[in-house]
Amino acid sequence: MQSVISCAPPLVRFAVRSERAQPMRTRDFAHLSDEALVALVARHEESALAELYDRIGGIAYGLAFRVLRDESLAEDAVQEAFLALWRSAAATFVPERAKASTWLLTLVHRRAVDLVRREGRRRAEPLEAAPEPAVGSAADSAWLRLERERVQGALRQLPDQQRETIELAYYGGFTQSEIAGRLGEPLGTIKSRMFSGLSRLRDLLDEGAGEEAWTRSTS
Amino acid sequence: MDTIHELTAAYALDALEGDERDRYEVHLSSCAACREELAGFWRVSGSLAHAAGGPAPSPALRSRILVEARRERPNVIPLRRRLALPAAASFAAVAAVAAIGLGLWGTSLSGQLDDIRGDLAGNEGVLAVLSDPSARHVGLSGADGRVVIARSGRAVLVFSNLDRAPAGKTYAIWVIAGGTPLPAGLFDGADTRTVVTVTRPVPDDAIVAVTLENEGGVDVPTGSPLFATPAV
Numbered sequence: 462m463q464s465v466i467s468c469a470p471p472l473v474r475f476a477v478r479s480e481r482a483q484p485m486r487t488r489d490f491a492h493l494s495d496e497a498l499v500a501l502v503a504r505h506e507e508s509a510l511a512e513l514y515d516r517i518g519g520i521a522y523g524l525a526f527r528v529l530r531d532e533s534l535a536e537d538a539v540q541e542a543f544l545a546l547w548r549s550a551a552a553t554f555v556p557e558r559a560k561a562s563t564w565l566l567t568l569v570h571r572r573a574v575d576l577v578r579r580e581g582r583r584r585a586e587p588l589e590a591a592p593e594p595a596v597g598s599a600a601d602s603a604w605l606r607l608e609r610e611r612v613q614g615a616l617r618q619l620p621d622q623q624r625e626t627i628e629l630a631y632y633g634g635f636t637q638s639e640i641a642g643r644l645g646e647p648l649g650t651i652k653s654r655m656f657s658g659l660s661r662l663r664d665l666l667d668e669g670a671g672e673e674a675w676t677r678s679t680s
Numbered sequence: 681m682d683t684i685h686e687l688t689a690a691y692a693l694d695a696l697e698g699d700e701r702d703r704y705e706v707h708l709s710s711c712a713a714c715r716e717e718l719a720g721f722w723r724v725s726g727s728l729a730h731a732a733g734g735p736a737p738s739p740a741l742r743s744r745i746l747v748e749a750r751r752e753r754p755n756v757i758p759l760r761r762r763l764a765l766p767a768a769a770s771f772a773a774v775a776a777v778a779a780i781g782l783g784l785w786g787t788s789l790s791g792q793l794d795d796i797r798g799d800l801a802g803n804e805g806v807l808a809v810l811s812d813p814s815a816r817h818v819g820l821s822g823a824d825g826r827v828v829i830a831r832s833g834r835a836v837l838v839f840s841n842l843d844r845a846p847a848g849k850t851y852a853i854w855v856i857a858g859g860t861p862l863p864a865g866l867f868d869g870a871d872t873r874t875v876v877t878v879t880r881p882v883p884d885d886a887i888v889a890v891t892l893e894n895e896g897g898v899d900v901p902t903g904s905p906l907f908a909t910p911a912v
Contacts, residue, residue, distance in 0.1 A: 510749055514742055522741065523734030535734070536741050540748065547749045563726030570729060574694040605730060612731035630695035631728050637695045656689040663724045 495561035502546055510547055517562050518543070520605065521569045528573040528634050530584050538576055542568040570631070577634040584633065615665040623658030626651055688714050692721035706875075709828055709838050710817070809836045809877075820890070822907040825874075827888045829912060833881030835888065837867075839874040845892060852893040853878055854901055857886040864888075866897045885911045 490498060490512040498516075501509035518539065525535035545568060577583055616624055629635045629643070637655060641648040684707045690696050691704050708714055809815055815830045825839035837853065845851050845868045854861040855878065865879040882888055889905035 505753055507746060507750060507753075511742070511746055514745060518742060518745075519736055520730055520732075522737035524729045524732040526734030527732040532738070536737065536744070539737065539741065540745050543745050544748060544752070548752060560723075560726065563722055563729075566726050566729040567722060570725065571694055608727070609731045609733065612727045615727075616731070627693065627728075630690065630693040631725060632732065635695065636697050637690045638697065640695070652686055652690065655693065655695065656686055659689040659692065659721055659724055662727075663720050666724060666727055667720075 499546065499561040499565075505547070510543065513546075513561075513565070514543060517565055520562075521566060524566060525569055525573040527632050528570070529577050529580075530582065531580075534576050534580065535573070538569055538572040541572050574634040578636075583635060612666070615662055618665055619658055619661055623654050623661065626654045627658045627662070630655060685711070685714055685717075688717045689721055692718060692725050706838070709826075709836070709875075715815075809834050816912065818888075818909045818912050820888075820907040820909055822905070823890075825907060827878070827882070827909050827912070829882050833883060835878040835882045837874070837876045837878060837888070837890070839869065842869040842874045844869045848895050849892050850895050850897060851906075852891050852897055852901065854889045854891065854905070855880050855882055855886050856889060857883050861889070861901050863897065863899065866893075882912060887911055 490501070490509055493501075493509075493512075495513070495516065498509045498513045502513060521539045521542065522535055525538040526532070529535045529538065542565060546565065616627075619627070625644075626640060629640050630637065635643065637651050638648060640646075641651045644651070684704060687696060687700065687704045687707075691701065696704060708718065809828055809830045815828050818827045818829065820826055820837075820839075823839055824841055825837060827835055827837055829835040850866045851869055852866050853864040853876070855864045856862070862880060865876060867874065867876040878888065887909055889901075889908035891901045891903050891905055893902060
């Protein structure tokens with residue numbers, strides 16, 4: 462009798478400790494690349510999923526919210542994209558030329574656009590200024606702030622019409638035909654604006670002025 | 681530039697209608713130039729995502745995702761069973777949707793989430809393989825079709841105008857390495873366009889073959905291949 466009672470406390474402590482150990486294990490993955498994390502998620506490592514969410518979840522939600530303008534739908538879009546990655550196990554992998562984060566954000570965006578078209582709630586106007594999403598560490602937040610400035614700077618260098626077309630499509634969830642109707646332009650004009658705009662944006666971002674500055678400031 | 685090539689930008693921005701999206705994804709499977717260009721445009725859309733500027737999510741979202749992942753985990757662990765049993769249902773659904781990749785998400789919205797759940801995986805695999813610029817394309821003898829093999833060994837079969845499998849029958853995919861055929865998925869075929877994932881990696885020098893089998897599939901092929909690649 463006596464011995465049973467004396468056994469109880471250590472058992473309880475053990476249980477508590479193993480639960481607390483979870484968040485710490487997450488940080489064990491902090492040094493891994495996004496691609497390595499995705500590979501671990503494919504093997505159903507919960508901690509890898511948690512780490513991936515900590516890195517990209519805030520950005521993913523910000524994107525989904527920008528398209529959907531609705532908290533609950535945005536959460537659904539993010540959750541479904543992360544769970545798709547989780548469910549698909551070995552069947553999912555990142556296209557070899559895309560970064561894992563890009564791939565995941567592509568899934569989130571596709572889902573958000575499908576949802577917003579179904580709900581008929583598309584909005585063209587920009588968001589009210591929102592606080593920056595919390596992502597991982599302070600270094601991650603600093604990186605995100607610079608990345609946003611870099612992309613917004615590149616967008617500002619596009620001719621107005623190209624920028625408008627790209628923003629209506631990507632952030633507004635409008636199809637190219639809908640944009641043509643909305644702006645009263647021929648579809649062909651919209652197609653070529655989208656193509657020229659995205660090509661120009663790619664070149665501006667690849668020139669990577671912002672990226673170099675960041676590399677310099679951190680090295 | 682008034683061909684399907686110019687849809688690459690709209691595709692990367694998710695600005696195509698559902699059927700245009702399907703058509704473009706099929707085109708991707710045969711156009712290395714578009715895959716190359718798409719890789720660049722996806723980098724841009726990824727950057728646009730970072731600049732979206734939406735608010736932070738509720739902390740509850742993180743735990744919701746982790747709890748749901750844990751809840752689903754027991755369903756996905758037995759890999760062998762997962763590959764063998766739901767394959768028929770999964771490939772039938774893929775063929776029915778006849779859309780590559782995430783076009784399926786449109787379907788999942790119509791309230792059939794449970795049916796679709798298992799198929800999402802396969803479809804994302806399809807998109808990933810078909811959008812890999814370094815994937816190899818190998819023709820299949822006996823059909824208007826080809827196998828697309830990513831550098832990772834993951835592969836997708838693409839057929840045009842493949843007859844549906846007769847009632848009670850199913851097409852069976854085999855990966856033959858070292859002379860041993862290993863089962864790699866079942867599918868029924870769709871009339872115009874059939875796109876299916878090969879459920880096991882295709883190693884170098886393997887052959888990918890398709891036989892017609894009784895519904896439910898078999899462990900070893902019972903007949904000679906209807907369609908096959910040379911050693912890849």
